[in-house]
Amino acid sequence: MHLLLFSNSRSPDGSYLTHAREPLRALAGERRKTLFVPFAGVTTSWDDYTANVGKSLAPLGLELTGAHTVDAGAADRYDLILVGGGNTFQLVAECRRRGWLQAIAQRVRAGTPYSGWSAGANLACPTLCTTNDMPIVDPGGFDALGLIGFQINPHYTNALPAGHQGETRNDRIAEFLVANPAATVVGLPEGDWLAGDGKRMTFHGPHAGYVFRHGQAPVELRDGMAVDQAALPNPR
Amino acid sequence: MHLLLFSNSRSPDGSYLTHAREPLRALAGERRKTLFVPFAGVTTSWDDYTANVGKSLAPLGLELTGAHTVDAGAADRYDLILVGGGNTFQLVAECRRRGWLQAIAQRVRAGTPYSGWSAGANLACPTLCTTNDMPIVDPGGFDALGLIGFQINPHYTNALPAGHQGETRNDRIAEFLVANPAATVVGLPEGDWLAGDGKRMTFHGPHAGYVFRHGQAPVELRDGMAVDQAALPNPR
Numbered sequence: 001m002h003l004l005l006f007s008n009s010r011s012p013d014g015s016y017l018t019h020a021r022e023p024l025r026a027l028a029g030e031r032r033k034t035l036f037v038p039f040a041g042v043t044t045s046w047d048d049y050t051a052n053v054g055k056s057l058a059p060l061g062l063e064l065t066g067a068h069t070v071d072a073g074a075a076d077r078y079d080l081i082l083v084g085g086g087n088t089f090q091l092v093a094e095c096r097r098r099g100w101l102q103a104i105a106q107r108v109r110a111g112t113p114y115s116g117w118s119a120g121a122n123l124a125c126p127t128l129c130t131t132n133d134m135p136i137v138d139p140g141g142f143d144a145l146g147l148i149g150f151q152i153n154p155h156y157t158n159a160l161p162a163g164h165q166g167e168t169r170n171d172r173i174a175e176f177l178v179a180n181p182a183a184t185v186v187g188l189p190e191g192d193w194l195a196g197d198g199k200r201m202t203f204h205g206p207h208a209g210y211v212f213r214h215g216q217a218p219v220e221l222r223d224g225m226a227v228d229q230a231a232l233p234n235p236r
Numbered sequence: 237m238h239l240l241l242f243s244n245s246r247s248p249d250g251s252y253l254t255h256a257r258e259p260l261r262a263l264a265g266e267r268r269k270t271l272f273v274p275f276a277g278v279t280t281s282w283d284d285y286t287a288n289v290g291k292s293l294a295p296l297g298l299e300l301t302g303a304h305t306v307d308a309g310a311a312d313r314y315d316l317i318l319v320g321g322g323n324t325f326q327l328v329a330e331c332r333r334r335g336w337l338q339a340i341a342q343r344v345r346a347g348t349p350y351s352g353w354s355a356g357a358n359l360a361c362p363t364l365c366t367t368n369d370m371p372i373v374d375p376g377g378f379d380a381l382g383l384i385g386f387q388i389n390p391h392y393t394n395a396l397p398a399g400h401q402g403e404t405r406n407d408r409i410a411e412f413l414v415a416n417p418a419a420t421v422v423g424l425p426e427g428d429w430l431a432g433d434g435k436r437m438t439f440h441g442p443h444a445g446y447v448f449r450h451g452q453a454p455v456e457l458r459d460g461m462a463v464d465q466a467a468l469p470n471p472r
Contacts (some may be wrong), residue, residue: 084409134412164395179372
């Protein structure tokens with residue numbers, strides 16, 4: 001498999017997907033026929049979402065088709081799959097309802113490169129259980145594509161607004177690991193991404209990430225580190 | 237019905253449930269036999285959770301029984317129901333699996349007073365869809381008790397940690413309202429609560445809350461205002 005999973009779409013300078021262009025160019029190679037999955041978009045139309053992503057990625061020369069305009073049976077027409085961010089619950093609900101969950105997993109396992117950001121990175125995980133999104137619709141099951149063996153928490157930060165008494169992100173991830181003690185979670189800060197073949201995934205980007213496991217201290221991830229390297233039991 | 241729904245458990249001074257004592261005393265009246273529902277607790281044991289709540293509410297003289305220690309068939313032994321905060325998904329999953337969803341709804345509709353905070357306030361809503369919690373387990377359906385006709389967003393704030401590019405709370409609520417355009421959401425800031433009979437609910441507490449409806453500007457709620465008053469179409 002060929003996977004490229006971004007924490008988020010906004011680059012540190014506020015521009016849209018610009019930090020994703022060079023990694024996406026490397027992933028795409030000579031491929032142009034691109035399936036764009038816009039179903040996580042809630043407050044913009046899927047047509048507009050597809051057009052905006054196409055505009056931002058224009059330097060790569062990709063030809064984007066929105067998954068809302070074609071049948072999942074046509075998945076083999078495309079040789080690159082991009083999944084945009086938004087609401088993970090709606091993304092999974094629509095992909096499931098339209099047959100895209102199975103169709104995408106099959107194509108990606110057969111070699112079609114996959115990239116997603118935010119909800120699109122969550123979709124590559126075994127389940128949607130480490131999304132930050134509000135559960136605005138029932139996704140009909142929490143299982144996702146399962147292209148990687150661990151969970152991603154996108155937009156990772158442990159900060160809270162001043163004075164707020166809700167759970168921190170680390171509290172939430174710790175709760176997930178109590179309920180799912182065999183799981184591994186990678187906290188992926190904004191601006192960072194993971195790349196690899198699904199078995200071996202490498203961490204990239206400007207901010208340190210963390211690997212979380214039940215009963216262990218979080219292990220720091222730095223640019224260029226493999227997730228499995230960092231996920232070795234903490235010597236402390 | 238007699239409902240008392242708190243945003244959260246921590247009082248503004250950081251102490252546990254102290255801001256809830258006087259409203260709870262008024263709700264309980266002479267009632268002592270209390271069912272405490274601890275299933276939202278993830279990182280503390282349900283025994284400990286029940287004991288801690290009992291300790292904090294000791295001045296009220298309530299006799300707490302943890303719902304994990306009895307069968308849902310025994311619901312009619314109790315004349316007050318308290319539901320603690322934590323993870324809403326686990327709360328709904330455990331209540332559903334053990335038969336408490338039906339048993340509690342039936343008792344409360346028959347007149348047993350109900351109070352809950354955070355996840356326990358979400359449980360009183362039609363669905364869990366406006367929780368802030370991470371979906372750590374599949375609740376087997378997003379429906380909840382439906383004791384009130386609108387959704388509560390507990391721990392309401394629209395602040396983000398500095399530099400963070402994820403959705404604000406208002407963005408999330410707007411997404412929910414696009415997916416559920418007939419719904420009403422009350423953003424309930426920490427320290428605030430709603431009290432009433434289910435049909436008429438009154439807002440209380442030190443911080444302004446907001447009523448959110450699809451396509452309308454948020455309407456402010458102040459101490460003593462009825463939610464339906466505030467939910468009238470905004471004249472702007």
